[in-house]
Every structure is written in C-alpha cells, then in structure tokens.
Amino acid sequence: MPESFIASFKRFRRSHEFWLLVVSLVLCAGLSLSTAQFLTMQNLFDLLTSYAFVGILALGLLVVLIAGGIDISFTATASVAQYVALAVANAYGANWITVCAMAIAIGGALGAINAILIQKLRIPSIIVSIATLNIFYGLLIFFTGGKYIYSLPDWFATGIFWFEFNWGKDTSYGVNLQILVLAVCFLLTWLLLNRTNIGRQIYAMGGNPDAARRLGFHIFGLNMLVYCYMGVMAGIASLVQAQLAQSVAPTVLVGKELDVVAAVVLGGASLMGGVGTVLGTFLGLALLAVLQNGLILLGVSSYWSSLFVGFVILVSVSVTAWSQRERHTKGTSP
C-alpha cells in the first residue's frame, strides 16, 4: 500500500497538474503573507462566486477538447440560452425547474447543431464553431435588438442561500447559487470522465479517432454527447451569470471565449485531444483567478492585470513545453 502510494505520487510529481499546484500554492502563500485580505472566508467565497461562470464553461470545453474537438461558440450559446429563458420567464412566469430546463434545452439544442454540422458535413470543429458563434450571436442581436433585460423575476433575483453559518462576528456565509452550481458541475464532469464507460470512450476517441472508429465506437453519438454537454454547460453557466449580474446583457458575453480557452489549456488539456483532467482545469482556473484577485488586493491598478495574466500564460506554457521536450530527449516516456 505505501509503495503503490509512493509510485502514484511519483507519477503525479511528473504531471502538469503537480507544477500547476506548486505554482498556485506558492502564489497563495505569498499573497496570504503580503495581504491580510487574501486568506479570508469572504475573499474565497467571492472568488468562487465570480469565477463560477468561467469555471462551468471551462468544464464543458474540457470535455470537448478531450474528445479531440474544439468549441468557441459557447459564449453565443450562453447568450441565447440566457436571453430566451429569462425573457420567457418574465413573459409567462416560471420557476427554478422550468427556467433551468429551458436554458439546458436551448444549450443542448445549439450544441447538437454544432455536432451535426461537424459530423454530418465533415467540417472541422474550429470552422463550425467560429461560424455558429457568428450565426447564434448575429441572430440573437438581430431579433432582440440588443436590448438588455433589467427586471428579472423576484425569486430569480433573490437567488439561494443555503447552509448559512456564522464566522467571526456578524458576517454570515452560505452556499449561493453560483457556488452550488459550480460544485455540482465539477462533480458531474469528474464522474462523467472518470467513473463512466462513456468517459473512457471520450478519452480514447480524442486520443485516436481512427482506432476508436475501428473498435466500433459510436463516434457520432459520442460527439453528439460531447457538444451537447458543452451546450448544456453554457446554458447553466448563463443562468448563473445572469443571477450574479442581476440582468441579461446579450452583448457582454461574446468575446470572452478565449478567457475560458486560456483556463482550460493552462490546466493541461491538449488541443490535440485525449489529454486533460478535471483537477488540471480547476488548477488552471484557480491560478488565473488567484492571480487577478491577488493583483487587485496588492493594489496593482486593474489596467495592468492582463499584462500579468499574459505573462503567466506565456511562461507557464513555455515551461511545460520545455520540460516535455527534455523528457523526450532523455528517452523516458511521460
């Protein structure tokens, strides 16, 4: 038992996730020492809440990348799902279940359109998703005129606040909608990828599509599932974002797709398919979140934040690529 534990730790030490974890922990330690506000319950809850939207999308994208595809239409999907679900809720009334069902159905349907175009017309996923990004977004703004929705149903605007507890004097904490949904999505994605047969098939298909086809995998079905999963995640994420922003703005989400891509690939997912973990995605997201949060807490003007983010992305991907090259030249397989 201890030996196998040591062996698995050794394997983990060589992995991309290990280095991410080290960098994140060093960053966290540094921030905890240099500013008192960083390691507080308040800050951690705020961080989770504000990064829930990107996090949920990142999970959907992770599954698509592992399957060997790419999707960048998800911001448009989220905008459509959000707008339609909440406009319908405003006009005809709805509750949590129906509004979630609507967002999930719209997201899933748009994801299915991507899957059909990619698989049936055999167009590369990057082309399809660039095209559908423009189609979904263009049509949404055309039909809605780009109008914001400011008044949301009361129950939606209030949100949820579970497991309330007190910490310190008089601040109470609880699990809000964003944190709850983020946690559920992480759990679901982890289960899908690590504990189901379909998850193994998705890894296998991303790693070698030809072999997967010859083994008799249902390629179309798998792809359909993967792109629908991305769409569903986009639908769910859009509700989380609307609840946090307390409004629906059809024009603000599109353009943020590369932030999500950055988090996922920083987490070690490969654009070639077959590689990527939920833990890695979490760490990639955490690194970006903690970095931006830390800069603000340290009093660095927010104008400079993307310079640091860019620098960290560049250094991190360079170091990873370099260390993998070293390993290749030494002849030990990863």
Added chain:
Amino acid sequence: MKNVASIVRRISRQLGSGTTGTLAPLLIALWAGFAIVIGERFFSINTLQSMAFQMPELGILSLAMMLALLSGGLNLSIIATANLTGLTIAYLLTRYIPGTEGVAWVGVQVAALGVGFAVAALVGLVNGFVIAYLGVSPILATLGTMTLCKGLAIGLTRGNVISGFPDPIVFIGNGTVFGVPFALIVLAICALPVAITLNATPFGAKVYMIGSNEKATRYSGVDTRRILLKLYVLSSLLAGVAAVVMLARFNSANAAYGESYLLITILAAVLGGVDPFGGFGKVGGLLLALVILQVISSAFNLLNISQFLTLAIWGGILIAVAAVPNLRAWSER
C-alpha cells in the same frame, strides 16, 4: 436569366472545382442578386469606393492570419499586435511632431513608423521563438502574447485613445489616388509580395510543406524552426501594416480597436480556401472571400439591414462553402 446561368456555369467550369470554383459563382450570384434588389445604387462610385475603403483593414489582418494558418498554426495575437504597434506610432507622432518642420517633420513620421514595425517584429520574434524553438502549440503561445500585448497597451494608455496625426499619415487611411483609396493600394502592396513569396520562393514552398507535415519536412533536411520564426515575424509585420491603416483611417489609436475582427480573419481565410490545419490556401482565394464578405456587408448596409444579421450570414456562408466538397462527394457517389 438564362444567359446569367450559362455564364456562371462557363466561368465555374473554367475555374475548376477548387475553392475559386465555388467562390466565383457565389460572388457573381450575390452581385447579380443585390443588383436586382438594390438597383443602380449598388454600382455607384460611392458604394464601390466605400467598399474599397472598408476592405483593407480586414484584408491585411486576414493575410497575417493566413500565413500562420498555412503552416498549420494560428496567430491570435494579430489584433493585439496591431493595437500595440498603432499606439506606439501614435504616441511617437503626437509626442514629437508638434513644432517640427521640414526634414524633421518627415523624419519623425518615418521614424515613428519604423519603431512601430520594430515593435511588431519583436512580438513576432517572441511568437516564433516560443512556437518554433520551445515547441509550444501556436494557439497557446499566441493567446499568451495576445493577452500580454493587450495588457501592455491597456496599462500604458489606461484605455485612453491617442489621436490627431499629420496629413500624410491620415492620407494612408483616407486619401485616394485617381479615385482608388490608398488603403486598397496598401492591401495590394501587401498581397502581391505575400502571394509571390508563397508561390514562387523556396521559403513559401517550405511553409506549405510544414503545414502539410511538419515532421516529414524536418526529416527532409529543412530547418523548420527558422522558417516558422520568419513566418511569425512576417505575420506580425503584416499586423503592423494593418495597424498603420487602422490608425490612419480612424485618425486615432486605442488598445481595443478591431477586437471583433479576430475570429472574422479566420472566417475569411477559411472561406477563401485556407485549410485550418495547414498546407493549403492561396492569396487569391482569400481576396475573393474578402470581396464576398464586403459585398454582403455593403449591400445589407444599403438595404438598412442590421450589421448583426450580416455576421450571421457570414457564418452561414462559411458553413455552406466548407460543406461544398463533401456535398460534391455525396452527389457523385
């Protein structure tokens, strides 16, 4: 109508079944369709001139994107590079031009452009080095430099606009030579050497080879890393040219201009027959695709249709054109 159909068929037969074979009939059909709907106004000098004014920015940026795509890569940093370059030039112009005359006046402008291109080349060098020598995948490397350049531009300007340039600079974006917008001439000046380099030089041939199979190219004795480094510098320099056109046309520079162009450049390149996985694509196809996008956009503008519907139509056309080879294969089966 029958005549039109036969002309379309004849032209499409002559052009063969490649991308041009799909795009040329499409362009003619669009032109004919819009001519019927809009009438003479569509062919007025004003319309044609405004089309020619609008195309070059997207055109030069698409050329920059195309170069990276041909090698099997991607350059997400073109817009950020262009804005950083534009801001550098704009800063130098507004800082040193006032009060200068004669030779100094000209000198400052030339120097400003020179420094701007040096900045663009530097970004290209970083991209090329990280991609070719460190082996980072192009999408990640350029995502990093994109964020870095944008961060630098925003940090230095605090998101502000720098504006007010001397006449020769403004002329690049707004002047005409015998009725032809100078910016269009700039596009031609860029497109021609790029086309020649790609089609008629060893460097160009190697770029296509790398795009088809990088490993095989390396094993056949080509220094793929040098080629890639050069390619990304070239791509960045084109982004620099786009920067000059952009800052001249708006008579201002900002850290966030043209951001929505980024994915559109990929759309234009792929519509023009560039293989997103590398190895295939011609400058001519790209130019044809740009004209198609511009015709749709201008016609919708004349018809008072929302520019967002234009976006949706662009997306639809990309899928339709990308699906053509496969549909052909189906119909022949």
